Amino acid sequence: MPTIPAETMRRPALSFALALALATPVLHPLAAIADQAPVNPGVQTLRLEAARVRFYNDRWLLEADGDVHISFGALRIRGEAFSMDLKQDRFVVAGSVRLATPAGTYRGAAFSDFLDFRRCYLFAILAPGDEPDHWTFVDGDFAHPQKGLQMPGDAFALPNLAGASPDVTAHSAVVGTTAFVRFAHPLVRIAGMDVPLPSYYVSFSADPDLAQNSLAGANFDGTLNLTGDAHAISAVHLRYDTQNKGYLAVEQHLASKNAFAVFSINPLTRPSKFWNLVTGWQPSPRFSIRTFSQVHTFQYGLRQPLESSQFTAVQLTQALRQSFLQVNLQQVNYTMLAPSPTGYYGDPTHAFVPNHPSSVELGVTTFQHQIGRLPSYESLHYGAGFTHDVFGLQTYGGVTYSTIWNHYAGLTLFTSSLPLGDRHDPLKTYFFNATFAKQRQWFSVPHYIDTTDAVASLSRRFSNALTAYVAYEVNNTGDYYLQGGYGSYVPIVDGTPIYGFAAFHGVATLRTLSLGAAYQPNGEFSASLLLRKHDDFPQPYPGLFPPPPLNVLGESFTTNYLGQPPYDITGEVRARIAPRLSVDIQRTYFFNFGTLRWSPQFVIQVIPQ
């Protein structure tokens, strides 16, 4: 008597009869399609339906169990289990497999398709009682299986999912191989809860163009890709930053082989909205066009805006033999609303600004060339352009200039990683780096601006995890007028005249001594410390210089600005809190500069990895 418990076998008599019936076409496949076209290596669509479809985001695994139905090109596959490694671009179907191909229908215990290798493997079941066989289909030729050909050891491997919980569960999915997976009516694990959604899309494309984004940074960004395919993604972003607090943003991505476009409204649910459009097109291997257009509105919902401004930048790049040519065009409309008789809209904070300047710049940048046999390199840049605003750009000597022409030339020199000290012991070797950049820009208003930046650093690795460096930077900016220029001026801050500022006549020198250390024991944790001492002219004084504008993360837009506190120390810690999630915490202390001690807030970012 057989000892197989009936309840453990899935295949009762009916199934067995069905198997017998199916065996006939297996043994006598349908007329073969000769010279089948090879499998297209591009994005192919695989449609999957099953009792349970699960997606494991951290391992890029798509799994399905129970009554699995797959439609993949000309193939129709049924089975009991499905496993696809989206990154490795291969899948396995196992358990009572029925494989319908244009060349015939086959049965098997398992079937796998290694898409990148254009190989399919079938663990074939022939007539009941016959020994099974190993069939390999090459280049989509299902009419002529190569029988007995040795298979890879992992041809039918299934992942170990013990202890893993899925990020998405559903009953169906559409896979665009090498590009995306999309679920219909899934439950998506968000903050530990399974949230029902109408659709959910995950991109794993190797093409960064589809991921181009037009959003500013945020402390937290939870991206919900609602739908998409190999060339488009529609996403909703749940975001938080210190200025806007919690809000929603929407983004639409489009990409093709040599072009992309991405549009966003960010924030969507706050009155200060940015409508962004970024596009890129590379029609030839040596020429590209990129544009960035932005409309800013201050409006509640979609009501009449109280502010509306527009900015567009176009960049054309032509690669040359040892350099490249770039044209940059910019155009700004500070107010796009009809002029207001009061000079403002709603309240005076929303003022009418008539200016709409535009600029064009054409520049050439040469490649980095080694200087003789020295461990040093040079690069040149030069160009010309103009800026125009019918309302005037600058008044000088009683003349208002509405168009200002300029031309410029610059040089960059650097030497990279000169080893010093004990060169045989990497933990006792010091490395010296230095950079020097100088540019002069002449204007049709009779003045020129010189900018000089010199940086030298010495670094050392103390262990595999700990590195440190000391760097000294001198940044000099001089605005030289052929006649006159910046006059002496004694500002008064809280009733105190700042006489030292009177020595400022358009030349500023910022000297910064930095000591940095980074500790990275592994890929899960890193910490860094940066101490800086600024010795600037004009000297900083609390309240003298307006603070620089901050972005939504609380960071300064500009790196070199007047009035930096003399001493600051910045600490930062980044730790992985989940397999694909890190948190980054940063804060700066300013050592009692006026009332300024700590930076306005912690900069905290939760970052998907």
Added chain:
Amino acid sequence: MMRRMLASIVLAAACCGAAAPPGLITVSGQLLDVASGFAYFTTGDAFRLSPHVRIVEAETGAPAVTPILPRTYARATFAPDGEIVELALSKTPLPEAESFRLVQRFAVSLSPTKPNPALAPPQPNAHGYLATYSGKPVLVTFMVRVPPTTPLTATVYMATDASGWNPEAIRLERVDALHFRIVERLRSGTVLRYLYTRGSLQSEERAENGLQRPPREVVISDATVRTIHDVVYRWADQSASGELPLPQTIPTPYNPAPFPNLPPGMPTPHPGR
């Protein structure tokens, strides 16, 4: 009589765990299917089931209630004639028993096995190095030299295909004026595509000729540690004469003074006398 004795032996083996009586071989693996008198394993091997095969729970040795589905883990006990006389089932991986190589002579296949040239063992390269990919964790250090125009206060990140090209996915630490570094633990066999950014894809790296560059690609092979040296020639948001604006800024395309935050009330430049 013999069958009963064999069944008793198998039962005893089940009760004692994986230890098989002399003459019997026990291996652990994962099932693809059990059909038509054969058990199919994910190793690609099919074995004939004894007509009297016992199917039990691996943990208890009691008759199995676990359905035989693909993914089920199983400990198979082979009789000397090569038939499986017991399958012990589990939903979780079972401790490794004996090597599958011991039972591969029992594997059945209708067609004789033909060698596959595509599966020939990899050969060492010209330097004698043979890359293997076992999935072991490898500490990979990425060291990148950035353009000399990179501000000393800049932060450099890596955007990778594994992170959906999030431009802030992996933050690098500054090593000196021109270099940044990050240590990542990656499994060998990983194919990583990545680009360096300064926090957004508008400030991603550019090729030396100023055009968009294809993602960098690295294949991690077996090693204890590995260091990858890269060079970034320029950033997308840096033009020849300055930085281009990023989203969510209202730019001033022309600032007559190169100092953005002079004290309020300061007179503008004038010709003087």
